[in-house]
Amino acid sequence: MATTERRYVITFGCPDRTGIVAKIASFLADEGGWIVEAAYHTDPDTGWFFTRQEVRADSLPYGVEELRERFIPIAASLDADGDAEGGASGLHWRIDDTGARRRVVLLVSREGHCLYDLLGRVASGELDVDVSAVIGNHDVLADITRAHGIPFHHVPFGREPEDKADSFKRIADIVDAHDPHAIVLARFMQILPSELCEAWAGRALNIHHSFLPSFMGAKPYHRAYQRGVKLIGATCHYVTADLDEGPIVEQDVIRVDHGDAITDLVRKGRDIEKVVLARGLRWHLENRVLVHAGRTVVF
Amino acid sequence: MATTERRYVITFGCPDRTGIVAKIASFLADEGGWIVEAAYHTDPDTGWFFTRQEVRADSLPYGVEELRERFIPIAASLDADGDAEGGASGLHWRIDDTGARRRVVLLVSREGHCLYDLLGRVASGELDVDVSAVIGNHDVLADITRAHGIPFHHVPFGREPEDKADSFKRIADIVDAHDPHAIVLARFMQILPSELCEAWAGRALNIHHSFLPSFMGAKPYHRAYQRGVKLIGATCHYVTADLDEGPIVEQDVIRVDHGDAITDLVRKGRDIEKVVLARGLRWHLENRVLVHAGRTVVF
């Protein structure tokens, strides 16, 4: 995405068989398509085949709409049912145009390190995305957000279940108004209701402050400290209705030792959280992450 | 241990207060003791203080026996009850002589990578220890063990509980005959009975092929694969009656991706298992590992 050269990105999955690569590559070659990046993977467990290909937009004599149209029979012949528009739920294949701007909405609470990090990456041009809005259940991060020229929405959360439902309704309205390519829970400390998990399936990314599946749920650094682990980690995963059990996009760890108090774990862990979330978001926005059978293929 | 210079190693723990370092350091200084390595740690949670000090043997006018004798009142004045002989269970302090050879007994099953690695380290002089014996519930590793000039004992395991108890009785007899400083479960695939866990408390090291507390118990690589983690790990820990819940000595991880089948995880994981076990064993033999409240201090 960071390149200025416009490309069409094809992501595709179908049951494995002989000749898939030949069929797709020949289709593209016949149209004059110049493949600048290609990756393939076969999952021996599920017997599925996956690919991601980047084609130079100017190597084709037509636009992305027509490419999608022409690709439909190819996909059908390979039993890749799906949606040329690339709906997240029924995804078997999609074609995206890197010339179209990507939009993201960030959800935050009080902890600012992930927000600061993402805003810095966007401001420095490293992460090529429009941050359409930041929504916080606290307002401590409003000023820095607005200093970056981005709208901040403060949606406080009451303690009663009906208050929470109300707050989530407001959040959903703001998010959906932007129809974002990614909804990022950047240390947002509220659990998404299952209907939002479903509505945003494949688009909502969370950063969990542990090396999952260790320490799912609350206070992972405290529990890591109690267990006496020698490395702590962070996990970027898609949000699903099962808390902290969504498909893992990226993980990393950092070394700690007996001299580190819980506050040190928290501080050291932040550097991992930031990097893991930024990587995961980047890969998601570049259509590098394909989900199948609860696991991710990251091309 | 790898140094040829003979040293006395003091490890010590007591409730924290002012003046502990002064008291111990002054005691050593008064005797002429030359401290060549020293580490200190205070655990704010439990309010305990820990230290490990290496003193040049030739800087003292007497031997380790007398050093222990003279240290008793110092320890007592700091409420470090314990055992001058350094019994593992009641350990609050101990003094060891690096001039005395260390002995280790290895327990193995079929998988040889940890055994090969440890034998290679011993043979090349990197790990300065006598491997008194290797015990296997299978005999596939007998030849390589004997090629290194080390006795191999084959103790097969029946399926009935009483057969197992019998086999463990034989293993205990062999182990205890050597009174080893460490009993290493080098991918030994049998669960130690609780009476052996107790008898060998603080001396039995296990290598578990996951980044604990993830994937405790059986088939961790299979479960790591199913969960789709992006890093796999290994954990060296003291054996306790709670399976895979003993105090962690060392951990490390290695990156995997969607292209790695379970057999790849197994292969990549071995390189981490070997290194983590070798580090943990080395630190244990050098008296660098102090256990307190289920966690380790690794000096």
Added chain:
Amino acid sequence: MATTERRYVITFGCPDRTGIVAKIASFLADEGGWIVEAAYHTDPDTGWFFTRQEVRADSLPYGVEELRERFIPIAASLDADGDAEGGASGLHWRIDDTGARRRVVLLVSREGHCLYDLLGRVASGELDVDVSAVIGNHDVLADITRAHGIPFHHVPFGREPEDKADSFKRIADIVDAHDPHAIVLARFMQILPSELCEAWAGRALNIHHSFLPSFMGAKPYHRAYQRGVKLIGATCHYVTADLDEGPIVEQDVIRVDHGDAITDLVRKGRDIEKVVLARGLRWHLENRVLVHAGRTVVF
């Protein structure tokens, strides 16, 4: 520094001999000093001993001035000539009060990732320091700096040697007006003249975008790409008159592969540069870094 508990930090170096720890620890114990953190190191090559100790301020019946005064004879008796005020050049020992605010001045050019990162850490309270000023030879980072409430000084650089000298004169005036504890070259793309290297010795930190000593000087990512390395790195070091040869405070690396173009190396490298610089700066501000014989001891 991040703790709210006020502490006095003693850093000390002297020729090794028996009884140093005893002397310092006994001095502190006699005054009632409660040591909350202590580290020791003996360099076998140079025969020097180093220590760093943190004492709870409220455990002593007097302030830091008197502690320094009383420590002078101790230091003298151990042949640690030096400067109770802690001058960087003649440093053999110093005592600092964590209750006194630390000040830092940042030097930048066009690349913002290190600046964004440091500002975010300060804003979120992770890095407990006052950023007194940011100085840039370009002004692209002025707005974000001021949005954080920090003065930005634009000091453009001409091409002629006398223009450069002039610009450095202006920079030195701004820096020295703040008497900062650290001057951070946060991807500042001008080479400091040797008189500034000397004036700021022990206080000026640079982040170099390679794993030194590989790729000293200009365009390290390009040269890393040409050489085909499989890891790229970053190095935080003290600035000396010998370009990129100052004492190394911290380094880290990240994996790259044949698929990474130079722009990918630049992007991936940034994540390492940010973290390495932030760690190095933190350790410097906490008086954890002692320099001796061109190498650092990092306690």
Added chain:
Amino acid sequence: MATTERRYVITFGCPDRTGIVAKIASFLADEGGWIVEAAYHTDPDTGWFFTRQEVRADSLPYGVEELRERFIPIAASLDADGDAEGGASGLHWRIDDTGARRRVVLLVSREGHCLYDLLGRVASGELDVDVSAVIGNHDVLADITRAHGIPFHHVPFGREPEDKADSFKRIADIVDAHDPHAIVLARFMQILPSELCEAWAGRALNIHHSFLPSFMGAKPYHRAYQRGVKLIGATCHYVTADLDEGPIVEQDVIRVDHGDAITDLVRKGRDIEKVVLARGLRWHLENRVLVHAGRTVVF
């Protein structure tokens, strides 16, 4: 290679253009070839395209000889001149049969850690290769080699140039008698004469005990210690006439600190050397490493 399923491995490089993937994939599909693994890379600098493909042997109605024969016109049409037999020097493409056993010859001196490690991997079945011979300029590693059932040749080195030439002549004779797929310098402390570098180009792998290009040449750990680096590394590279400047296959690093003496760097470094060499050798034997313009593509 570790799989029991027999495969044909195609490695291929040619100037980039549209339609390469289509042409190769269609050729294979037409023959019924089932691609189980495929990787592609385009080097934007040199404008070259590279691919590696694994095809199930039983999916083709003929053997590897005929596959090579039939592939010649495909390769020619893509301007991939080369050698169907896969000569290392003129390599633009080759096809190998995993059903044919691989042979390797190891060259050693006194340091045994890499040898122990490789023998252990072969013995445990992890590295599926025949070690045809081990050649040492010292004989300290003869016994362990023979315990593994492998011939050991002691070829002592004199100090005079003509003695060295003589010894290398003997080594070349032993090596060439086995026509090995890889000649591994497993901490062999003699510099290969340029005529052997040429004769074994693309087959001779060295492990250098530093993170190249840092510390080329002799005593890298000593120089790393003097420079005060915070990480040490190891590099597996193809041997060329320019010492330590051959194409890099794999590198890794491990953290060290001020407490580590040179002997600690040596010890810690060994764990990295072993793993880096084993990985590099494995990839080489699996035809995963393509060399172009002094850099490697590792599929």
